[in-house]
Every structure is written in C-alpha cells, then in structure tokens.
Amino acid sequence: MGMTMTQKILAHGAGLDKVEAGQLIMSKLDLVLGNDITSPVAIKEMGKFNKTSVFDKDKIALVPDHFVPNKDIKSAEHCKCVREFARRNDITNYFEVGEMGIEHALLPEKGLTVPGDVIIGADSHTCTYGALGAFSTGVGSTDMAAGMATGEAWFKVPAAIRFVLKGKPAKWVSGKDIILHIIGMIGVDGALYKSMEFVGDGIQYLSMDDRFTISNMAIEAGGKNGIFPVDDITKEYLKEHTTREWTAYEADEDAVYDEEYVIELDKLKPTVSFPHLPENTHTIDDCGDIAIDQVVIGSCTNGRIADMRTAAEILKGRHIAKGMRCIVIPATQKIYMQAMEEGLLKIFIEAGAVVSTPTCGPCLGGYMGILAEGERCVSTTNRNFVGRMGHIKSEIYLASPAVAAASAIAGKIASPEDI
Numbered sequence: 001m002g003m004t005m006t007q008k009i010l011a012h013g014a015g016l017d018k019v020e021a022g023q024l025i026m027s028k029l030d031l032v033l034g035n036d037i038t039s040p041v042a043i044k045e046m047g048k049f050n051k052t053s054v055f056d057k058d059k060i061a062l063v064p065d066h067f068v069p070n071k072d073i074k075s076a077e078h079c080k081c082v083r084e085f086a087r088r089n090d091i092t093n094y095f096e097v098g099e100m101g102i103e104h105a106l107l108p109e110k111g112l113t114v115p116g117d118v119i120i121g122a123d124s125h126t127c128t129y130g131a132l133g134a135f136s137t138g139v140g141s142t143d144m145a146a147g148m149a150t151g152e153a154w155f156k157v158p159a160a161i162r163f164v165l166k167g168k169p170a171k172w173v174s175g176k177d178i179i180l181h182i183i184g185m186i187g188v189d190g191a192l193y194k195s196m197e198f199v200g201d202g203i204q205y206l207s208m209d210d211r212f213t214i215s216n217m218a219i220e221a222g223g224k225n226g227i228f229p230v231d232d233i234t235k236e237y238l239k240e241h242t243t244r245e246w247t248a249y250e251a252d253e254d255a256v257y258d259e260e261y262v263i264e265l266d267k268l269k270p271t272v273s274f275p276h277l278p279e280n281t282h283t284i285d286d287c288g289d290i291a292i293d294q295v296v297i298g299s300c301t302n303g304r305i306a307d308m309r310t311a312a313e314i315l316k317g318r319h320i321a322k323g324m325r326c327i328v329i330p331a332t333q334k335i336y337m338q339a340m341e342e343g344l345l346k347i348f349i350e351a352g353a354v355v356s357t358p359t360c361g362p363c364l365g366g367y368m369g370i371l372a373e374g375e376r377c378v379s380t381t382n383r384n385f386v387g388r389m390g391h392i393k394s395e396i397y398l399a400s401p402a403v404a405a406a407s408a409i410a411g412k413i414a415s416p417e418d419i
Contacts, residue, residue: 002252004160005227006195009135009249013118021159021256029059030134031112032147033121035103036064040081042122045145054089055151061093061112062086063103066360071367101332101358104128104216104300108208109332111242115230116249120144120153125300125382127218130227131211132234133248137225158224160195161186162257165202167266172416174310175210176302176380176400179217180271182263184281192222194258197251199229202265208237209306216301217382220278270415272378273398276386284403284415294377295320295408296389297401298329298356299363302380305335307401312344314405314416315351321411326353327369333358353408365389371396378407 003011003018011019013027034042039062046052054060062082067075086094093112100106104125107113115133119126122144129136139153147153163182183190196218198211206214211228218226228234230248238246270284297303297311308330320326328348330336336358339345345355362369363381371377371390376397379389384396397413406414 001256002254004195004197004251004255004257005133005229005249006135006160006197006225007157009116009118010155010157012116019157021157023157024154025157026152026154027118029120029147029151029153030117031059031061031119032144033061033063033103033107033119033123033126034144035066035123036068036075036078036082037066038122038141038144039085040078041141042145042148043081043085045142046149049149051149054091054148057090058092059151060091060148061107062091063095063100063106064097065100065102065358066364067366068097068100068359069357099333101335102300102303102360105304105331105335108132108212109241109334111244114238114242114244114246115234116247120147124219125216127223127225128212128216128300130215130218130225131208132238133228133230135225135227138219156193158193158195159258160197161191162260163196163198164260164262165198165200165265166262167202167264168205169265169268172270172402173265173268174400174402175206175213177268177271178263178265179214180273180278180281180398181268183217183221183278184271184273185261186221188220188277188279189222191218193224196221196223196226198226203228203231204233205265207306208233209304212304213301217278220382270400270403272403272413273384275384275395275397278382278384278398287413290376290413292378292397292407292412293375294325294327294369294371295404296327296329296362296369296377296379296381297404298327298331299360299381300331301382302401303329303331303335305338307380308335308339308344310401311405312347314402314419315353315409316347318351318409318419320352320408324408324411326351326408327356327362328353329356329359329361329368331358362389378404378413380404
C-alpha cells in the first residue's frame, strides 16, 4: 500500500519510512506562523510552561495583518505584544507595517514556504502553501505555542481525496470558481480532516495564483490540507522567489484514496457562493437579479497580482454603479507596488473604487468595509458565514475577482461577459 503526497511529507518529517491514515505522529516543523490575533494567545501559553525562547528564530514567522494599521486600542496592544516578543527572540521573519502583507500571500512571496515543508500556522487558511507541494495546516494558538517552543507538532495522518482536474478552463473561470464548484459538490464537511490532493492534466492551465486560491479554501470543505504536485510552473515560481533547497514528493501509484472526483474544467462556469455557507453555490447563469451594496476584491484568497489584473481588465474605462462601494486590497506591499507600476491602481480609482493598504480587514469583520443591517456584498474572500463581515442580517456572496468587478459595475451580481 503506497502513500499520498501528504503522507510522504509527514513520514519524512517524523523520521519514518512509512505512515498510514489515522496514525499519530510527531513531526519536525519547518515553519511556525502566527498573526496579530493568534500570536498573543500563543505567547501567553508559552509563558505558562515557562518557555521564553523559540526553537529557531529563523523558522518562526509573525505577520500582523488582521487589524493593521491598528484600528483601535485593543488591536494596538495585540500588535505591541507580538512586536516585543519578536524583539526579545530576534525573530528573523517578523514583518512590521510597511513591509508586511496578508500572511498567506506574503510567506510564499518571501520564499519562506517550499515543497516538502511541514508548516503549521495559527490561522485556518495556512493550508494555502499546499499549492507549492508543502504540507501546511492551521492549528490552535496552544499548538502554535508548543511548535514555537519545541519545533515539533503532533498530527493524525490524514486520509485523502483525489481530485482529477481535466481540460482547460474558459477565460473567466479561475481557481476561485474551481474550488467553489468543488465545495458546492462535496459540502463544507465533505473532506473533513482529509488531504485534498489535486492532480490531472488541467493543472497545467492553472497559474500559481489559481493554485494558492484552491489550496487556501481546502479548509472550507473541512480539509486538513490541500496539495498540488510540483511541476514546471511551480519550479519557475520557486526560482523567482527562493534560494532554499526543497524536495518534491509524488504520490505512489498504489496510494490509497477514500474517494476520487473528476472535474472537467472546460465545463465550469463562473460560480458564486450564496449566504450563508460556501457550499451554497450557483453558477452565474442561475444568480438571478440580486442587487448589492458593496464589493471587496482582496484577501489571502484573491489579493494577488493576477487578481488585481483581472479586476482592472474589467473595470478599465468603466465606472462602478452609483451608490456602490468597491474596495480593492492588494495582498502585499510588493503586489501593491506592482499594481501601481502597471497602472492598475489608477484604473481602480478612476472607476470609483478605493484602494487599501494590505490587510485582512473586512474578510473577518475587522474593518475597512464592515456591512450594516440588510446590506449585501460580493466578496473575493473565503467565508460567508452569518455576521462574518458585519451585521448578522447582512449577506456575503463569494465570487472570483472577475465576477466581483463585473458586479461592482452592474450594481448587482453579474457575469464579466455581460459588462
């Protein structure tokens, strides 16, 4: 019986020749991540077991990104706690305002995540780095504390589901549409504590930004992680972003999967997730006439340069609907700068949108776009739970940057082809 990609990575991390689904292991960690919300809790937990130093100052990443620049006194105190901890421990990868970005876009950009890594982060969307062929998963702040102190974490080896992606997606079908389609198909618990392994000839048509989006939202299907094989596109990305050595792991031919799904990418259409669960999906043709109040383009899911370019392509020479609010959030300073140099920010502003500094902001109901009672938002973020972006009687519709930009122009949920 062979092993999946994830199982091979965990076996190596645990120093074992072989692992099986359901097995409990202790694995060495290549990176431990925390942000301004979760890190203060982990830092306090470390104090409870009398640990004041970290296992390796180069293998900790602290990224204040949720409420920064600080929106209030409480968020300022949280960031101060993280900042002082980073100084005491001489943390190499602490990213202050001005150099930080949304954590799950920033770390790959900085070359801190590579194939074969075992990564934990006190944020559920840490599964993003599976796009690079790493095992990465979200944990609680207590596990983050233990990881920072010891450099190890325990895992139950996950079983796996295999998703075979076939064909070439149409122009306006992106990684966001693919993962929303999958979540709509299997449900928000369809991959509960399982590894979601993406393979197939269709992968060649997916950019790294598409793959980051798909892996990012594996957690929205309940997945322990999402992971892609390392191919030429991955290698080109790594060549540009890192000098670290890495190891690519391939699944064995006789690897065991609980289920297998074939996704024909050429048959997919732009997809929208209606309130109040990501699994409540509809193709753009079935959305009807739903008026909206706000659009958000950004987040760890869709704030990368490809997302900025897509939104700009649709907004260029047009203006958002009267009374509409459109908020664009580049995910990192580098993406912000690149968008500026390419003239994308000018396009956004001329279209009537506002451009924010990198921040998670409205995604979790933080700030920069909170919804009032009865308001509706089309957002490129990852969750549309009740009250996620503000008032419990507001509504969030999850969509791709293309659909979000088209909807901002139309004042209602709209297809890019209709603009």
